[in-house]
Amino acid sequence: MLQKVKELDIQVEAFVPQSSEELEQFRIQMLGKKGAISQLFTEFKNVPVEQKREFGASLNILKTKAQEKIAQLKQSLEDKNVTSHNLDLSLPADPVKLGSRHPVALVHNEIVDIFARLGFTVFNGPEIEDDWHVFSALNFPPEHPARDMQDTFFVNQKDEVLLRTHTSSVQVRAMEAQKPPIRTIAPGRVYRNEAISARSHCMFHQIEGLYIDKDVSFADLKQTLLYFAKEFFGKDTKIRMRPSYFPFTEPSAEVDVSCSLCGGKGCNVCKYTGYLEILGAGMVDPNVLKASGIDDKIYTGYAFGLGLERIAMLKYGITDIRVLFENDVRFLEQFKSVF
Numbered sequence: 001m002l003q004k005v006k007e008l009d010i011q012v013e014a015f016v017p018q019s020s021e022e023l024e025q026f027r028i029q030m031l032g033k034k035g036a037i038s039q040l041f042t043e044f045k046n047v048p049v050e051q052k053r054e055f056g057a058s059l060n061i062l063k064t065k066a067q068e069k070i071a072q073l074k075q076s077l078e079d080k081n082v083t084s085h086n087l088d089l090s091l092p093a094d095p096v097k098l099g100s101r102h103p104v105a106l107v108h109n110e111i112v113d114i115f116a117r118l119g120f121t122v123f124n125g126p127e128i129e130d131d132w133h134v135f136s137a138l139n140f141p142p143e144h145p146a147r148d149m150q151d152t153f154f155v156n157q158k159d160e161v162l163l164r165t166h167t168s169s170v171q172v173r174a175m176e177a178q179k180p181p182i183r184t185i186a187p188g189r190v191y192r193n194e195a196i197s198a199r200s201h202c203m204f205h206q207i208e209g210l211y212i213d214k215d216v217s218f219a220d221l222k223q224t225l226l227y228f229a230k231e232f233f234g235k236d237t238k239i240r241m242r243p244s245y246f247p248f249t250e251p252s253a254e255v256d257v258s259c260s261l262c263g264g265k266g267c268n269v270c271k272y273t274g275y276l277e278i279l280g281a282g283m284v285d286p287n288v289l290k291a292s293g294i295d296d297k298i299y300t301g302y303a304f305g306l307g308l309e310r311i312a313m314l315k316y317g318i319t320d321i322r323v324l325f326e327n328d329v330r331f332l333e334q335f336k337s338v339f
């Protein structure tokens with residue numbers, strides 16, 4: 001019996017078919033119901049008990065070897081057929097689907113590009129922050145109600161490790177790491193424990209701007225933001241500054257741009273006011289300069305922070321912020337751009 005297994009093994013090893021018909025015949029001959037290998041399985045019951053183990057093992061190895069060899073030969077015969085007979089070189093190739101940039105990435109790249117033209121360089125800070133950089137150095141005293149302005153996700157409340165609620169934390173890091181003049185923008189993700197709605201998310205993106213030098217004035221801030229608004233939304237865009245409050249800037253302002261969808265005439269997106277809020281800004285509070293190691297007797301500066309999702313919504317007429325986080329390809333593939 002073992003001898004029979006060896007003989008079949010040599011046959012399998014040596015077999016080279018000339019056609020797929022020949023291969024199919026060989027398969028039936030070996031593995032078909034009445035094939036030589038299958039036959040040996042039926043004879044298994046007649047093998048003496050002491051030989052059963054060795055015989056069974058070698059028979060199984062032979063069967064697997066025959067199956068693999070036949071499968072391999074089948075594949076290579078098919079491949080040969082394609083190259084020699086059926087290959088149609090005029091058939092169109094499978095389309096290569098190109099991805100597109102996410103609208104938030106497009107807006108990010110365009111804004112970075114605009115500020116780069118004014119000499120701003122990108123400065124990055126961590127998303128997991130400490131209380132100092134997000135609040136204390138930014139003039140939020142402990143227990144001050146201003147901390148409630150942004151509901152915070154704490155990673156570890158005892159050690160005051162948290163997810164940054166705004167990119168203003170990077171202002172502090174930029175001032176700690178560099179000497180004036182400082183002209184940076186800090187893009188990044190921020191997190192707030194807020195209810196998700198059509199206009200608000202618990203995770204979104206901001207870009208912070210910071211300029212520290214001698215004699216920086218509110219007029220510089222206004223002119224920089226006007227330049228940005230015209231470059232980004234179009235040359236006829238106007239801006240409007242409304243007094244506001246942030247603990248880290250004094251004076252502070254909310255900045256609106258004339259609605260690019262209705263040209264300032266009034267529509268349902270701008271709620272018939274002709275303007276839309278895009279960012280918060282102001283002159284860096286002297287306490288923040290001091291806390292970050294900058295001499296507030298010599299230097300002044302301005303800062304601003306804008307929300308990328310809200311700007312993307314304005315630019316592309318998106319009415320619900322949630323679509324920016326769903327990653328639905330049908331939505332995303334509409335956005336193609338050079339940026």
Ligand code: FA5
Binds near residue numbers: 168206278281307
């Ligand atoms: C701030 O976060 C300040 N750090 C901005 C600032 C920087 C002021 C420097 C002064 C100087 P505010 O909470 O308003 O401010 O957020 C800024 C922008 O982020 C908003 O104008 C809005 O565009 C966007 N934003 C705020 N909350 C959300 C939210 N939940 N979902 C999406 N975008 C939001």
